[in-house]
Amino acid sequence: MEKKIALQMKNVSKRFPGTLAVDGVDFEVREGEVHALMGENGAGKSTLMKILAGLFNDYTGEIYIDGNLCRLHTPMLAKEHGVGMIYQELSVARRISIVENLLVGRLPKKNGLFYDKKEAIRQAKELLERVGLGYLDPNKPISEISQCEAQLVEIAKVLGTNPKIIVMDEPTSALSSEEVQRLFKIIRNLKEQNLAIVYISHHLAEIFEIADTITVMRDGKKIKTYPVSETTNEQLIHDMVGKSVKEFYADRESHIGETMMEVKDFTRWGFFHHVSFELHRGEVLAICGLAGAGRTEIARSIIGVDPLDAGTIVKDGREGTYKDMTMAIKNGIGYLTEDRKVMGLALTQSVADNILVSIIDKLSRGGLYNPKNHGKIVEEKIEELEIYPPQPNRLVNALSGGNQQKVLMAKWLATDADVLILDEPTRGVDIGAKQTIHKAVLEYAKRGNGVILLSSDLPEVVGLADRAIILREGYITGEISGEEITESSLLMAANGEGKHVS
Amino acid sequence: MTKVNENTTAAKSDSRKTEINKALVFFDKAGVWILVVCLMAIGFIINPSDYFSVGNIRSILQAISLTGMCCAGLAYIVYSSNMNDMSLPMTIAISGMVSIQLVPFGIVVCIFGGLLTGTLVGIINGFMIGKLRANPIIWTLAFNMVLSGIARVAWGGSQIYPDVVAGGNEAALATAETFNQLARTYFFGGSVSLMMVVMVVMFIISYFIMTHTKFGNQLKIVGTNYETARLSGLNVVRIITLSYIICSFCASVCGLFYASMRKIGSYDNGMGYDFSCLTAVLLGGMTLLGGKGSMVGVFGGVLAVGMLNNVMTLIGISTFNQYLVTGIVFLLIVWLNTKSARKLGRA
Ligand SMILES: Nc1ncnc2c1ncn2[C@@H]1O[C@H](COP(=O)(O)OP(=O)(O)OP(=O)(O)O)[C@@H](O)[C@H]1O
Ligand SMILES: [Mg+2]
Numbered sequence: 001m002e003k004k005i006a007l008q009m010k011n012v013s014k015r016f017p018g019t020l021a022v023d024g025v026d027f028e029v030r031e032g033e034v035h036a037l038m039g040e041n042g043a044g045k046s047t048l049m050k051i052l053a054g055l056f057n058d059y060t061g062e063i064y065i066d067g068n069l070c071r072l073h074t075p076m077l078a079k080e081h082g083v084g085m086i087y088q089e090l091s092v093a094r095r096i097s098i099v100e101n102l103l104v105g106r107l108p109k110k111n112g113l114f115y116d117k118k119e120a121i122r123q124a125k126e127l128l129e130r131v132g133l134g135y136l137d138p139n140k141p142i143s144e145i146s147q148c149e150a151q152l153v154e155i156a157k158v159l160g161t162n163p164k165i166i167v168m169d170e171p172t173s174a175l176s177s178e179e180v181q182r183l184f185k186i187i188r189n190l191k192e193q194n195l196a197i198v199y200i201s202h203h204l205a206e207i208f209e210i211a212d213t214i215t216v217m218r219d220g221k222k223i224k225t226y227p228v229s230e231t232t233n234e235q236l237i238h239d240m241v242g243k244s245v246k247e248f249y250a251d252r253e254s255h256i257g258e259t260m261m262e263v264k265d266f267t268r269w270g271f272f273h274h275v276s277f278e279l280h281r282g283e284v285l286a287i288c289g290l291a292g293a294g295r296t297e298i299a300r301s302i303i304g305v306d307p308l309d310a311g312t313i314v315k316d317g318r319e320g321t322y323k324d325m326t327m328a329i330k331n332g333i334g335y336l337t338e339d340r341k342v343m344g345l346a347l348t349q350s351v352a353d354n355i356l357v358s359i360i361d362k363l364s365r366g367g368l369y370n371p372k373n374h375g376k377i378v379e380e381k382i383e384e385l386e387i388y389p390p391q392p393n394r395l396v397n398a399l400s401g402g403n404q405q406k407v408l409m410a411k412w413l414a415t416d417a418d419v420l421i422l423d424e425p426t427r428g429v430d431i432g433a434k435q436t437i438h439k440a441v442l443e444y445a446k447r448g449n450g451v452i453l454l455s456s457d458l459p460e461v462v463g464l465a466d467r468a469i470i471l472r473e474g475y476i477t478g479e480i481s482g483e484e485i486t487e488s489s490l491l492m493a494a495n496g497e498g499k500h501v502s
Numbered sequence: 503m504t505k506v507n508e509n510t511t512a513a514k515s516d517s518r519k520t521e522i523n524k525a526l527v528f529f530d531k532a533g534v535w536i537l538v539v540c541l542m543a544i545g546f547i548i549n550p551s552d553y554f555s556v557g558n559i560r561s562i563l564q565a566i567s568l569t570g571m572c573c574a575g576l577a578y579i580v581y582s583s584n585m586n587d588m589s590l591p592m593t594i595a596i597s598g599m600v601s602i603q604l605v606p607f608g609i610v611v612c613i614f615g616g617l618l619t620g621t622l623v624g625i626i627n628g629f630m631i632g633k634l635r636a637n638p639i640i641w642t643l644a645f646n647m648v649l650s651g652i653a654r655v656a657w658g659g660s661q662i663y664p665d666v667v668a669g670g671n672e673a674a675l676a677t678a679e680t681f682n683q684l685a686r687t688y689f690f691g692g693s694v695s696l697m698m699v700v701m702v703v704m705f706i707i708s709y710f711i712m713t714h715t716k717f718g719n720q721l722k723i724v725g726t727n728y729e730t731a732r733l734s735g736l737n738v739v740r741i742i743t744l745s746y747i748i749c750s751f752c753a754s755v756c757g758l759f760y761a762s763m764r765k766i767g768s769y770d771n772g773m774g775y776d777f778s779c780l781t782a783v784l785l786g787g788m789t790l791l792g793g794k795g796s797m798v799g800v801f802g803g804v805l806a807v808g809m810l811n812n813v814m815t816l817i818g819i820s821t822f823n824q825y826l827v828t829g830i831v832f833l834l835i836v837w838l839n840t841k842s843a844r845k846l847g848r849a
Contacts, residue, residue, distance in 0.1 A: 305733065329735035343733050346726035348793060357723050358734045364716035371719060411734070 003030040005067070006196035007052070007165050012061030014044075014051055016398065019389070021047040023220035024061070029165065029196040029213075034187060036211035036228075037200045039240055040430040041402025042388055044220040045200050046088055049167045052198075053085040054078030065165070084163030086154050088170045088200075088401050088428065098145070099124040099138040102157045127156040131186050148179040155186065166190065167198040170401065172206060173428040174338075176290055176456040177491070184210050202402075202430050204233055216240055241432055254466050257281030260450050261333075261419055263302065264319075266311035271297040272474040275311070279419065279450040284441065286453045286461045286485075289471035289494050295454040296338060298471075299421045303328040303335045315419070329358060334417035336408060338424040338454075344408045345396050352378045352392040354407050358415045381410035386436050402429035409437055413444060420444065421452045426460060438464060458487045470494055470501070477501050534786050534802035541809040548816050556693055558812070566808030567697040568756050568763075570801070572779045573786075574704040575752025577800045578745035581712070583725045583792025584631060584638035586780045587746070590753050592649035593623045594772025597754035598761030599653060605667050605681060606674040612681060613758060620754020621747055623649070628743030646776075653769055661768040685763035697759050704752060709797035711748075721745060725792030781832040782807045790839050807831075 009027040013020065022044045029035045037045045051059045057073040064070065065081045072078045078085075100107070102124045110116040124138040131152045142150055151171060158166060168187075172180045187210060190197060199211060207214065208228060216223040216239040223239050259278045266275040272294040279285050287295050300306040302313060304322035312319050315331055322328040328335070337344045345354050352371055355378050360369055378392045385406040387399070396404055405428055412420055425441065426434045441464060445451050455461050461468060468485050470478040470493040478493050478500040492498035545553045552558055572590060579587045587593075601616030627645065630636040664681050668674035687696035712718040724731040724741050732738050753772075760771045786803025788795030810831070814824050 303733075325733055325735040326737050335733065337733055343727070343729035346723050346730050346793065348791075349722065349726050353719075353722065357720075357731070357736070360716055360719055361735075367716050368714060369716040369719055370714050 003032055005029070006031045006065070007198075008064040008067075009048075009052070010062040010064070012048065012051060012059060012063065014047055014056055014059045020220055022051065022059075025217070025220075025222045027215060027222065028225075029198055031164075031196050032191050032194045033212045034191060034197045034199055034210055036207045036214045037198055037217065038202075038207065038214055038236065039217035039223075041433050042400035043217040043240075045217055046169055046401065047220075048217070049085065049169055049198065049200065052078065052083055052165075052167060054083070079161055079163075082162070082164035084158035084161055084166045086151075086158055086166070086168045086171055088173075095141055095143060097139050097141050098128075098136060098153055101142055101153065102127055102138070102160060104157070106160075123160075127160050128153070130159055131156045132182060147174045148176070148182075151175060152183070152186070155183075159190075163195070165196045165198065167200075169200045170202070170428050171199075172201060172203065174424075177458065178290065180206065202428065202434075204236060204431075207236075208233075218242060237431060240430070254284070255282045255446065255448075256466060257283075257448060260315065262314040264312050264314065266298060266301065267309045268297065268301055268307060269309050270474075272301075272471070275471070275474075275476055277469055277476070279452060281448045281450060282445050283466045284445050284451040284453055284464050286455065286465035286468040287471055288455075288461060288468050288490055293471040293494075294474040295471060296423055299335060299423055299452070299454060302421065303333060329415065329417060332416075332418045333421065334358070334412045334415050334419070335421045336412050336423055336425055338427065340404055340408050340427070345404060345411075347397040347404075348395060350393050350395055351382070351387065351399070351407055354396055355381050355410045355414055358411055362416075377414055381414055384413070385410050385440060386433070402433050405429050406433060406437065409440065413440060418449045419452065420449065421454070423454045424456065425453070426455075426457065434460075458490055461485065461490060462487055472496055534799055534806055537785070537806045538802055538809060541806060541813055545809065545813050545816060548813065553816075560693060560695075562808050562812045563698050564695060565811065566804050567695070567701040568760055569775070569779055569782060569807065570701040570804045571697075571704055571756035571759070572753050572775055573782050573800055573804050574701070574708045574797070575749035576779045577708065577712075577783050577786075577788060577795075577797060578721065579638075579749050580780070580783050580788045580790070581725045581792055581795065582721055582742055582745045583728070583790070584742070584745075585790050586639060586642070586776060587627070587749050587753075588639060588642035588776050589623060589627060589646040589649060589750075590776045590779060591772040591774070592646045592653070592769075593620050593750050593753040594757035594760055594775060595767075595769050596620075596623070596649055596653050597757035598771050599657065599662060599767035601758055602662050602664050602667055602681070602761055602767035605664050605678050606669070606671060608673075609677050609680045612677065616758045616761075617751065617754050620750045620757060622750075623754075624747035624750025625743070627750065628746035631746065632739045632742030650769055657767075661766050663766060665765075681762055682765050683762075685759050697763075700755065700759070704755070705797055705801050708748075712797055717741065717744060722793055727793075777832060778807065778828065781828065781835060784835045784839060785831070790836070 005028055007029040009025060011024050011026060012022060013024050014022040025048060027048065037048070039045050050056060052063065052072060054072040054075040054077050062069055063072055070081050072081065072083070099120050103120055108116045108119040108123060121138050125134065128134055128136055128138065133149060133152055133156065136145065136149065142153065145153070151174060171183060175183065187197060201207060211228050213225060213227055214231060214236065215225045216236070218240065257280055260281045261279040264276050267273050275298060277285065287298065289295055297306060301308040304324045304327060308321060312321055318331070322331060325335070341347065346357070352375070356363070356371055356374055363369060363374055375392060382390045382392065387403050387406045387410065396407055399407065405426065409425060422441065426437050429437060441451060453461065453465060462485050465485055467479065467481040468490060469476055470480070472494065477496060480489055480493060480500045489498060489500060493500045572594070576587055576590065579585070597616040597620040600619040601612045604612040604615040627642060630641050631638050664678035665675060668678040685697055688694065689699070720731070720736050720741050723734065724736060724738055728738065757772060761767050764771065782803040783800050784790070784803070785806055786795060786801065787799035811824060814827060819827065
């Protein structure tokens with residue numbers, strides 16, 4: 001028996017000044033179905049889903065939910081119609097507690113007036129149970145839990161509104177592989193409860209694992225819809241990109257030179273202990289480990305924004321630590337943050353401003369500096385990273401998620417740092433863009449620079465890294481190099497098994 | 503057939519919406535200047551005979567020059583997303599008092615003493631907020647109280663007058679006279695005052711700093727996203743400190759002219775400037791979130807506030823009611839500001 005259609009969008013369009021982001025799309029989702037929405041960066045996936053979530057009051061076309069025509073002109077209306085949205089960029093407010101966050105806008109009241117704390121905690125616990133977070137204390141502030149947990153809290157929050165349709169816009173871009181499995185378990189569970197789920201992701205493997213149906217979008221238009229069983233990897237890529245993409249990772253020929261940087265006995269108690277490694281010229285060194293292994297913490301301590309209890313960095317004949325990012329950059333170290341929205345980009349400024357921000361110091365002459373004089377650098381970077389649309393004056397928050405990530409990458413490539421620490425450099429970018437970024441990274445290394453790669457994307461590590469050190473619970477437990485870096489060897493080592501663990 | 507029809511109507515209404523968006527964008531950019539033109543029109547309708555007379559235009563410009571000087575500095579604070587400098591009133595007051603106190607030492611010492619006092623306030627604010635990350639509103643509010651306490655103790659709670667401070671000394675009396683003339687110096691047969699010139703020059707310099715210097719461009723990123731700025735290697739402490747120093751310096755320039763105009767150094771010089779200046783700056787298109795707006799807009803904001811007051815005076819609204827109107831304008835602006843902030847936060 002065919003399942004009931006939960007959501008039907010007919011000929012839906014949405015225009016931004018200068019862009020037709022969604023162009024006459026028909027889209028259907030059935031109950032108890034996981035429907036994957038695929039497409040390149042800027043294809044219009046997020047925009048289509050934002051229409052559904054009631055963020056725009058100027059879309060055209062018709063949306064039917066359970067067969068009724070709805071006008072989803074405000075987020076409130078969308079919620080009332082049972083649309084729950086988990087945004088691409090986490091919308092979890094940072095400093096408030098989990099319980100307030102989960103029940104925002106509908107905190108339980110006592111005697112119709114006072115906030116009923118007990119009841120709130122009970123409801124919060126119940127919601128957390130549903131996403132397998134029963135062990136969390138709902139009174140903790142969000143800033144103290146991990147990104148994965150925050151993502152799951154976000155799902156719990158949406159579940160609390162009793163939705164019929166749940167949209168997840170790249171929910172796994174911040175998760176490690178076992179966290180993804182955790183999420184999938186929850187998704188399967190929701191599916192059994194007959195919810196309709198729209199799932200956006202750039203990871204093909206995930207799609208083939210979890211989705212029932214796939215819709216492909218390109219340039220704002222719907223290209224095709226088919227059941228997962230009727231398609232293949234190649235077919236899907238072909239439909240998304242509009243041409244076949246063959247080789248995924250460029251052939252890697254590395255020229256490893258002398259040691260350029262040495263991290264000695266780095267320790268921050270409780271986070272990482274006695275971490276030492278060397279980085280050579282022309283080398284891409286991956287630091288691998290499960291989420292929570294302490295990768296980001298090490299990076300943040302290297303550049304001096306987080307405290308450090310012991311250890312030094314030797315670079316360019318100087319031994320010591322850096323007291324802040326300014327000093328780190330002066331010493332030739334750049335750090336691409338994992339969270340582009342909160343600490344990577346100035347979203348409400350232009351692409352040009354964002355690309356130039358770290359080199360204002362260098363470009364200024366006697367305190368004078370005019371961004372207009374440096375348009376060439378910006379254009380070069382836009383071209384190198386294929387940022388689309390290629391407009392230096394466009395505000396960054398008017399770019400699709402993947403293109404924002406490219407701007408972030410461009411900003412660090414524009415500095416002349418000779419060591420770049422890349423924390424999840426391809427979060428949320430499509431296959432083509434990933435190749436562009438990878439090419440840029442390899443090109444950068446080839447010029448004799450060093451790259452420290454922190455990535456949860458195993459194929460990425462396998463494709464890029466010359467050497468991988470394994471971090472487990474804050475300790476270095478092994479090292480894998482060259483040809484021996486494979487997805488399975490990395491996974492095993494990260495879990496403390498296999499021959500690469502010392 | 504009907505299907506085709508539907509499609510074309512859909513397309514039509516779609517393009518119409520886009521145009522509305524364009525109009526919005528235009529309004530966003532030119533907003534305050536539209537307001538200025540409207541107020542001009544209203545003023546002309548109310549008083550067609552001499553609204554555009556030299557006398558009225560001069561009185562508008564004269565009235566805005568003091569606020570203007572302050573706004574040229576406060577803009578940096580708002581732009582850096584530290585919202586407001588609540589210590590503006592006492593910075594104005596105390597720099598005026600110090601310079602009057604220094605009248606016996608000659609006009610140069612007197613002016614520099616006043617400016618230095620203001621700058622010192624800025625350094626302290628900058629250190630507390632830039633370096634120690636004190637809450638900008640709470641700190642400047644508290645510091646305003648402290649300054650007013652210091653002033654009361656130092657001058658025994660009384661006002662001071664340039665000629666009284668000068669005493670019987672001939673030279674000092676001449677200096678006092680020069681000081682009092684600061685706010686009464688006119689060029690071009692009385693049509694342009696020194697105050698106006700100073701204000702306009704301050705705006706031009708501020709415009710240049712904001713757009714053509716390293717500091718201004720870095721401040722933009724700091725104001726938009728502090729964390730991003732810090733992790734991009736900007737020296738956020740220095741940038742914020744500098745913006746407070748500039749702000750207080752501008753306030754002390756205003757303080758000098760204020761004292762000279764009233765011929766009095768007093769605690770209530772500059773009273774209410776914290777909010778009236780913020781109103782003008784926000785009206786000029788800067789937002790409480792920081793990183794948005796320009797000096798050109800802020801100048802428009804100052805002009806608009808001045809013209810609003812002028813129109814109210816022309817209509818004959820009493821001073822107290824004028825406070826009410828400005829207060830309501832302020833609330834309206836803050837409301838609009840938070841509304842757009844919420845939009846930015848989500849979409
Ligand atoms: N606020 C905006 N103003 C103008 N244009 C926008 C705005 N938001 C998105 N766009 C444009 O609309 C198009 C679709 O963007 P959308 O965010 O839907 O892409 P996406 O498919 O989600 O991509 P990604 O995989 O990178 O997240 C892009 O070309 C983008 O530049
Ligand atoms: Mg998207």
